[in-house]
Amino acid sequence: MVILIITTLLLVSLAVVLYPLLLPRAEASGLESDPAEELAERLRRARDRVYEEMRVLQQEHFLHHLTDAEYQERVRTARVRAALLLRQQQRVRETVAGLDRALEAEINRTLGPGQDDAAP
Amino acid sequence: MAELGTASIILALALAVYAAAGSLAGVWWRAPGLAISARRATYLVALVLGVATAALVVAFLRNEFGIQYVAENSNLAMPRIYTWVAFYAGNEGSLLYVAMALSVVSALTVWLLPRRLGALRPYTNIVLMLVVTFYLVVLMVLANPFRELAVVPVDGRGINPLLTHPGMFFHPPMLMLGLIATTVPFALATAGLLARKVDDDWVDWGRTWGIVAWALLGTGLLLGAWWAYTILGWGGYWAWDPVENAALMPFLGLTAFIHSIMVQKRRGMFRMWNIALINVTFGLANFGVFINRGGPVPSVHSFGASTLGWVFLAFLAVTVVGSFALFYYRLGILRSAQRLESALSREAAFLVNNLLLLGIAFVTMWGVVFPLLSEAVSGHTVTVAEPFYNQVNGPLMLALIALMGIGPLLPWRHATWTTLRRTMIVPFPVAAVLVAALAIGGVHKPVALLGFGVSGLVAASVLQEWVRGTHARHRASGAAYPVAFLQLIGANRPRYGGYVVHLAVVMLAFGIIGSSFYSLERDVILPVGQRAAIGEYEVEFVRTDTERFADRTERTATLRIYRDGQPLDTMTAWQAVYPSFRMISTRAAIRMTPVEDLYVLFSEVQPDGRSAAFRLLVNPLMLWMWLSGPVLLLGTVVALWPSRQRALAYAPALIAEPRVRP
Numbered sequence: 007m008v009i010l011i012i013t014t015l016l017l018v019s020l021a022v023v024l025y026p027l028l029l030p031r032a033e034a035s036g037l038e039s040d041p042a043e044e045l046a047e048r049l050r051r052a053r054d055r056v057y058e059e060m061r062v063l064q065q066e067h068f069l070h071h072l073t074d075a076e077y078q079e080r081v082r083t084a085r086v087r088a089a090l091l092l093r094q095q096q097r098v099r100e101t102v103a104g105l106d107r108a109l110e111a112e113i114n115r116t117l118g119p120g121q122d123d124a125a126p
Numbered sequence: 127m128a129e130l131g132t133a134s135i136i137l138a139l140a141l142a143v144y145a146a147a148g149s150l151a152g153v154w155w156r157a158p159g160l161a162i163s164a165r166r167a168t169y170l171v172a173l174v175l176g177v178a179t180a181a182l183v184v185a186f187l188r189n190e191f192g193i194q195y196v197a198e199n200s201n202l203a204m205p206r207i208y209t210w211v212a213f214y215a216g217n218e219g220s221l222l223y224v225a226m227a228l229s230v231v232s233a234l235t236v237w238l239l240p241r242r243l244g245a246l247r248p249y250t251n252i253v254l255m256l257v258v259t260f261y262l263v264v265l266m267v268l269a270n271p272f273r274e275l276a277v278v279p280v281d282g283r284g285i286n287p288l289l290t291h292p293g294m295f296f297h298p299p300m301l302m303l304g305l306i307a308t309t310v311p312f313a314l315a316t317a318g319l320l321a322r323k324v325d326d327d328w329v330d331w332g333r334t335w336g337i338v339a340w341a342l343l344g345t346g347l348l349l350g351a352w353w354a355y356t357i358l359g360w361g362g363y364w365a366w367d368p369v370e371n372a373a374l375m376p377f378l379g380l381t382a383f384i385h386s387i388m389v390q391k392r393r394g395m396f397r398m399w400n401i402a403l404i405n406v407t408f409g410l411a412n413f414g415v416f417i418n419r420g421g422p423v424p425s426v427h428s429f430g431a432s433t434l435g436w437v438f439l440a441f442l443a444v445t446v447v448g449s450f451a452l453f454y455y456r457l458g459i460l461r462s463a464q465r466l467e468s469a470l471s472r473e474a475a476f477l478v479n480n481l482l483l484l485g486i487a488f489v490t491m492w493g494v495v496f497p498l499l500s501e502a503v504s505g506h507t508v509t510v511a512e513p514f515y516n517q518v519n520g521p522l523m524l525a526l527i528a529l530m531g532i533g534p535l536l537p538w539r540h541a542t543w544t545t546l547r548r549t550m551i552v553p554f555p556v557a558a559v560l561v562a563a564l565a566i567g568g569v570h571k572p573v574a575l576l577g578f579g580v581s582g583l584v585a586a587s588v589l590q591e592w593v594r595g596t597h598a599r600h601r602a603s604g605a606a607y608p609v610a611f612l613q614l615i616g617a618n619r620p621r622y623g624g625y626v627v628h629l630a631v632v633m634l635a636f637g638i639i640g641s642s643f644y645s646l647e648r649d650v651i652l653p654v655g656q657r658a659a660i661g662e663y664e665v666e667f668v669r670t671d672t673e674r675f676a677d678r679t680e681r682t683a684t685l686r687i688y689r690d691g692q693p694l695d696t697m698t699a700w701q702a703v704y705p706s707f708r709m710i711s712t713r714a715a716i717r718m719t720p721v722e723d724l725y726v727l728f729s730e731v732q733p734d735g736r737s738a739a740f741r742l743l744v745n746p747l748m749l750w751m752w753l754s755g756p757v758l759l760l761g762t763v764v765a766l767w768p769s770r771q772r773a774l775a776y777a778p779a780l781i782a783e784p785r786v787r788p
Contacts, residue, residue, distance in 0.1 A: 012133045015177065019141060019170050026162040047242050051327065059392065062538075065618060068598040069591060070548055071537040080539070 127185040131272035134178035139262040146255035149248040172229040192278040201282035218271035225261040249317035287711035293353035304343030310335040312408035341762040372414035379407030382483040468540030475533030531583035553586035574643040623765025630758035637751025653737040699728035
């Protein structure tokens with residue numbers, strides 16, 4: 007019984023550990039993250055941090071930790087940073103969309119006129 | 127079970143080495159398949175060590191005394207319920223527990239790490255698996271719990287009687303889990319340095335695991351204090367024992383870390399501080415392991431027969447030198463973009479908080495190592511006792527509690543004296559009234575009054591925040607006050623969970639101050655039927671009863687309690703003699719009320735057989751100390767509870783037009 011358990015553990019370990027090594031490289035790479043997505047995600051998180059900062063400022067204002075003037079000045083600065091991040095996000099989206107369009111155009115040129123319908 | 131256990135440990139070691147090496151190779155050769163394979167090996171380590179753990183537990187249940195560890199920590203008479211305690215009662219079993227717990231925590235860390243931290247994942251895995259590998263090598267080579275005896279005894283030695291207490295089901299595993307869980311934020315921070323990704327993305331995850339480790343350690347320490355109070359028989363709960371100190375120091379480091387990392391989260395500051403803090407905390411946790419396992423300083427807690435101290439000292443040295451070498455090497459990319467703008471700001475309060483906590487940790491460390499240094503230098507061992515710690519750490523802790531009352535009221539970046547006066551206008555007078563009331567009520571010791579005063583300041587600050595915030599919510603949304611209060615907490619769980627934890631600290635402080643300054647103690651010998659007075663109580667010795675078991679003889683003393691001449695209660699104090707351990711275990715009779723504990727310890731029956739010796743104590747406010755534990759856990763859960771994506775929904779309105787305070 008003990009030998010059976012040990013053997014089972016060993017075989018399961020080998021199978022689980024070796025399986026990813028047997029995957030084609032492209033399929034394995036697909037399991038990793040896309041740099042463009044990473045950048046978009048990082049910008050989104052930076053923008054969320056600014057929103058959180060504004061929420062905290064509002065809370066501190068309600069709790070009388072900040073005067074009206076202090077609150078207005080700080081939230082104005084945060085709004086500018088949020089706007090800059092939104093603009094950066096938009097640029098990334100446009101750049102990625104532009105690259106997609108360029109890639110599609112290149113593929114169509116390579117396939118030639120009337121070939122794109124025959125693609126499986 | 128011995129073969130299964132040993133084979134499992136060997137397999138786990140092979141998988142851990144592969145996981146670390148595979149992660150490293152996956153990064154160097156840009157081979158994602160290899161990195162994924164290494165990750166899966168990490169998950170398997172936890173599974174395989176679970177099998178090893180199960181093998182040891184089954185060996186206990188089946189009384190396999192051919193395994194040395196089972197023979198030394200259990201016997202035929204041991205109630206099965208103590209099997210879990212016996213599992214980690216000894217050095218080898220507790221190391222297996224630590225390795226298993228670390229493997230589970232590591233697997234969870236790697237599995238739950240979000241995609242945005244994908245670049246850190248292989249490096250985190252490397253660090254975690256290297257630590258796991260260390261523990262597995264120690265298990266395999268120096269402390270195998272499955273070592274077999276040449277001659278199988280008929281019965282085992284039994285479990286240490288001091289461990290047959292409800293607290294022992296939770297105190298050691300929580301403490302060990304808390305210590306080992308410091309590995310996770312350390313691994314995340316180190317991974318950031320290795321990957322040269324020290325932006326603030328890892329902060330949320332580092333904070334979460336930091337708080338988890340902190341809560342486990344804190345609860346473990348409190349449970350240990352409760353165990354000491356009820357079973358060690360001296361009426362106290364903290365003796366500044368080296369092993370107690372060794373768990374306290376990383377707790378203090380973690381406390382500093384989980385506060386300081388909020389500054390990095392909100393302001394992008396203290397990057398260097400936080401890396402240094404977690405390195406120090408991890409080092410202190412390893413120092414705790416060194417002290418506990420064959421370290422040179424004796425303690426009631428340490429595994430006295432262990433000779434592994436040098437191994438853990440070497441590991442401590444490697445991790446401290448390695449982590450700070452890497453920190454120094456990456457110093458250039460750690461500089462924060464923001465600077466401290468004002469001494470009157472929340473950032474500055476957190477900085478002072480860090481310094482006070484590290485100061486207390488340093489004083490405690492000094493007290494632990496001073497006997498060793500004195501012996502090394504002069505040949506004489508100078509013992510550092512409780513008065514040193516109380517006199518030096520006491521004021522630092524008072525300052526820390528005072529800061530707890532003021533810091534949360536300061537805004538980020540800078541505050542004006544006007545806003546500070548406005549926020550303090552309620553808490554300070556409330557604290558002053560409390561002090562006056564206590565002084566009128568008979569509390570005259572200055573340090574105690576000061577302690578109650580700063581604790582009152584903290585409580586008043588927290589309540590003020592809740593009242594103001596609830597009122598603001600009520601006016602803004604029209605919700606009923608109870609609903610507005612819940613909305614307030616839900617809107618900022620880290621903040622308000624932290625306030626609940628601060629209230630737990632106030633409760634703890636109340637218990638410590640009351641029992642430290644106003645305890646009464648009296649040793650008496652009472653014949654049957656006679657009474658002794660202590661405080662407002664009279665204690666009458668009624669009778670003793672004796673019961674014999676295979677491994678022990680139990681004696682109970684029944685006592686009747688009177689107050690103002692009227693019968694109040696009946697209490698039973700207990701002791702047992704364990705011949706095989708040459709040990710007497712006691713359980714005090716404790717009558718607990720919110721105001722004070724009446725504590726009676728049964729010492730010994732006199733030779734005449736008709737009288738017995740007792741220690742009587744009255745300990746004020748102890749109940750608040752024990753109640754602080756569940757409150758602390760509640761605050762932790764609130765602080766860690768995931769928020770819905772409120773920021774996005776809220777933000778467009780904020781960006782369009784900032785709301786005006788009602």
